Amino acid sequence: MAKGFGDVILELSEQDPRVCGVSCDCWGFLQPLAQRFPERAIEIGIAEQNLIGIGAGLAVRGKIPFVIGMNPFVTMRCFEQIRTDLGYGARNVKVVGGYGYGLMYAGWGCTHHAMEEAALMRLIPGMTVVMPADGFETEQTMRAIAAIDGPAYFANQGGNLLPDQPEEQREFTLGKAVRLREGGAATVLSTGPIAAEALRAADELAAAGKPVRVLHVHTLKPLDAEAVLSAARETPLLVTLEEHTVIGGLGGAVAEVLAEHGCGVPLRRLGVQDVFAVMSGSHADVKRRHGISAEAVVAAVNGER
Numbered sequence: 168m169a170k171g172f173g174d175v176i177l178e179l180s181e182q183d184p185r186v187c188g189v190s191c192d193c194w195g196f197l198q199p200l201a202q203r204f205p206e207r208a209i210e211i212g213i214a215e216q217n218l219i220g221i222g223a224g225l226a227v228r229g230k231i232p233f234v235i236g237m238n239p240f241v242t243m244r245c246f247e248q249i250r251t252d253l254g255y256g257a258r259n260v261k262v263v264g265g266y267g268y269g270l271m272y273a274g275w276g277c278t279h280h281a282m283e284e285a286a287l288m289r290l291i292p293g294m295t296v297v298m299p300a301d302g303f304e305t306e307q308t309m310r311a312i313a314a315i316d317g318p319a320y321f322a323n324q325g326g327n328l329l330p331d332q333p334e335e336q337r338e339f340t341l342g343k344a345v346r347l348r349e350g351g352a353a354t355v356l357s358t359g360p361i362a363a364e365a366l367r368a369a370d371e372l373a374a375a376g377k378p379v380r381v382l383h384v385h386t387l388k389p390l391d392a393e394a395v396l397s398a399a400r401e402t403p404l405l406v407t408l409e410e411h412t413v414i415g416g417l418g419g420a421v422a423e424v425l426a427e428h429g430c431g432v433p434l435r436r437l438g439v440q441d442v443f444a445v446m447s448g449s450h451a452d453v454k455r456r457h458g459i460s461a462e463a464v465v466a467a468v469n470g471e472r
Contacts, residue, residue: 169302169334172263172323173199175235175309180204185229186313191218191236192266196323215240219248219262226258231313238264238281238322246287253318254291261312262288264322268298268359269410270444273453277443281322285358286415288320289388295319295341296388298359301328304385307339315341324360329383331366342386344394350378353468354398357408358384358417361459365408368464379468384417393426399430406435406467410459412436436468 170178177199180186187207188197194210201208211217215236222234235241241264242249253260264284272279288296295312299305302325312319328334329347338345348369349360357365362383369381380402382394398405405425407418418436425434439457446456454460 169306169328171234171302171325172196172265172305172309175306176200177203179309180207183231183313185231187225187226187230187232189221189232189234191215191241193237193290194237196235196265197258216245216248219245219252219260222262223248223252223256223258224435231259231261231333233261233263233309235263235265235323238267238284238467239279241265242281242284242287242320249288249318250291252450254294257293258318259316260318261309262318262320264320266323268322268324269361270439270457270459271450272451273444273448273450277445280444282410282412282439282444283415284320284322285387285411285417286419287330287417289420291318293317294388295386297321297341297386299324299385301362302326303328303332303334304339305335308341308385311341322359327363329363329366333437341383342389342391345383345385346380346394347383348373348379348381350380351402352377352379353404353406354380354382355406355408355464355468356382356384356395356417356421357418358369359386359410361408361410364459364461365464368461368468371423371461371465371470376469383411387417387420390420390424395421395424396428396430399425399432402432404433404435404468406457406464408464409438410454411438412441414441437463437467444460
């Protein structure tokens, strides 16, 4: 079974004495590390900008810090520090959106939405950006980014694994999209845990005689441009699905690749459409209101959107 964040960082720290953790009011994630190596786990309280500064200082001293805070705040509140201290300084710091991915905290209002997290992190030169679908990919992401030299961001995911995807049959490589379904009617590209909705849509479309290719794009930077271009050559329509603004996220990244390579294939971008998600409701309600669902994918493939 996939291991959670706390177990993985402990294992990484046992393998490499440079690995350490810094928490911004996310101490629970570091409990296993703190119990085994108390000198390598630091809690700083609610101070995201300080979190990044401490991480940069540790990296300067040769450490490999995983710095963790709530997704919207660790990406937005300290964007300047991530840009300058980590990006410009090329510091070997792994920034973790510990919880609050996308619209998860829908009912808490726009201040607690993280619909800009991937777009902001993609802006920073040299930053690796990963949006895992589930606990399996979170574990693999942590192992992969610990092994590379340079700043990285990922949104921590746990809980249920993707349906019909046995762990022993799955593969994970940074920068390589994963093909989850085969089909020629269209290609659906997803990122993050909304991949489960892409699979549900694919099953519904296949039952209706319209099998689609499903590409799960866990790494938004570096993007797997070849997978996007292959989909553009081999299927007549591309649909992106993300729990994020379509500007600068997966939809924006795919549009950039298509435009730069002169691909004329139609693209439908499903996600938050350059608005704030201001409605009240549950996580599921808000996603549905903004067309982030299997039903929206089916409608887009059928030309209804």
